[in-house]
Amino acid sequence: MKFTTLATAIAIGASAIAAQAENVKVGMITTLSGGGAGLGIDVRDGFMLAVKQAGRDDLEVVIEDDQRKPDVAVQLADKMIQSEKVDVLTGIIWSNLAMAVIPATVAQGKFYLSPNAGPSMLAGKGCDPNYFNVAWQNDNLHEAAGAYANSAGLTNSFILAPNYPAGQDALTGYKRLYEGELAGEIYTKLGQTDYASEIAQIRASGADSIYFFLPGGMGISFLKQYADSGMDIPVVGPAFSFDQGILQAVGEAALGVKNTSQWNKDLDNAANTAFVAAFQEEYDRLPSLYASQGYDTANLLMSAMDKADVSDTQAFRAALKAADFASVRGDFRFGSNNHPIQDIYVREVIKEGDVYTNKIIGTALEDHADAYADQCSM
């Protein structure tokens, strides 16, 4: 055993000297099975597309399925750090899984690049120099929706979200910039699929608009039932409920709905045009918000690899922080707490041929940073 270990050590040492730059090993833990699999698959596909396009041989990616379970994610992270010896972890979709994995990962000196979840804890007091969020802080898209409501002259919103931390963050985020009155505020059950009772209350409340954060199947159910209720006051939501993967299941009920997003496929910049075309070519479907985030994450990582060795933590950290890559969102930079400062747009759901998709109709917030940066002592 000793012999083998020694031999391996020498071999590794030799290859490290022989190679031009050091290899980087990335562990991707994401959701690839069960109800939330569509999101994880999009992140993975976007990430791997960027890796494939770059055609580098100094980057190795290990992908595992967390089944949307925090305990599984923690086990996978331990395995990847201890036996796979990864340098960087990424991939987690859900905030509760992120909270379980990220603090332990960065405490062991590894880097974590978040392609999706951005819980407020990790943006504020729990921020860490090795943790970078490439998507958004959880509140961002909701804040943008509140700002949009002001500019659209909506003054009496009825707001609803599921009763769990991200749902409470969502309504807090909306109220942070929204200046009008609230016709009502409801916390629904997480995973609820029938909204007849809520829709009846909205009808009775005399609201002039609805803001809802109901990710995944909950949003599909709500929109279909709302369309069937005969009401027609404007509906606003974050991009999560109007994503490319979900829209086809909602169908006509989503047409005309306004939603806020930091990315859309019609954003006019060279990186995005190339990304949208290449993604369709590779996977034969339109890219989603999540795919764009996965793609940006991979490009950020590779931009840092060009500048520094991953073993030189200080230099690699500085290279990541510089965010010197062509983001598909256009301008992109990190704030003091390693969370994005970026524009957030308003999109409208339209139909292109047979496919439901989004188009950008305006900018809700420019160079928007999150509200927790002050609490971060980095």
Place this chain on the structure above:
Amino acid sequence: MSIVLLVEQVLNGLQFGVMLFLMAAGLTLIFGVMGLINLAHGSLYMVGAFAAAATAAATGSFLLALVASLVAAAAAGALVELTVIRRLYDRDHLDQVLATFALILIFSEGTRWVFGSFPLFLEVPDYLSGSVTLPGGIEYPLYRLTMILIGLAVAAGLFALIAHTRIGIRIRAGESDREMIGALGVNIARLYTLIFALGAALAGFAGALIGAIQSVQVGMGEPVLILAFVVIVIGGIGSIKGALVGAILVGLTDTLGGFLLPRLFTLFMDASSAMTMGSALAAMSIYLLMAGVLLFRPTGLFGGP
């Protein structure tokens, strides 16, 4: 709070209840007659919804989609009974739970493998969309009203089947004494397959009806399955009548609890904490109902001794 809003919520509760009944009826029959805990019942609900969505996408007909959901779920149920469930009747409940839990995983990943990871599209047909005005000026979605009527019609049909047909006599006999009806020359194996397929068909039908106003996605059956178990425990295991009463009780408690409790709490606390407390308590309300029923009737409302 107006009377109109309250009546609308009662209708919503009723509609939720009759759909729960379709799920619970099969579950209670299978448990009552065969003594089997079938966790995979939610998967059959999902099979029905996916079959309906695929058929509707291919043919554009909602009626055909409903037929497809019945056929597909019944076929899936019969197949599962013949290949897996049949070997579990003599095992204890823990083995049954383990095996049917494995079936959930197989159905979920199998469905994802066939239909992909994204939710499917199924919509209310034009002739059932929109809302109608009921006496008293209550505007209510036509489709939900139709669901209530269909659910009640299926309940009536099921009672007639059990009370007045030869099959029904055998089912009731199977519930009281399994060995004896076997000794009397009834083909028990075939009876079991039939009951399982019937239960599966009802679950699949519910999946298709609900799929039109909700999201047709992998894993859609499991939350409903838990509620269906609550229903049959409240109603008494093995009793169809109990399943109906239990389902409507659960439907009304859940809907009216979520609507009334936060309002009740605003009487003595401020709005936002009343909202939080109210919704938290409302989420527990059906389980409190179950605990209350079990306290006074340990075998459920219509359960045998």
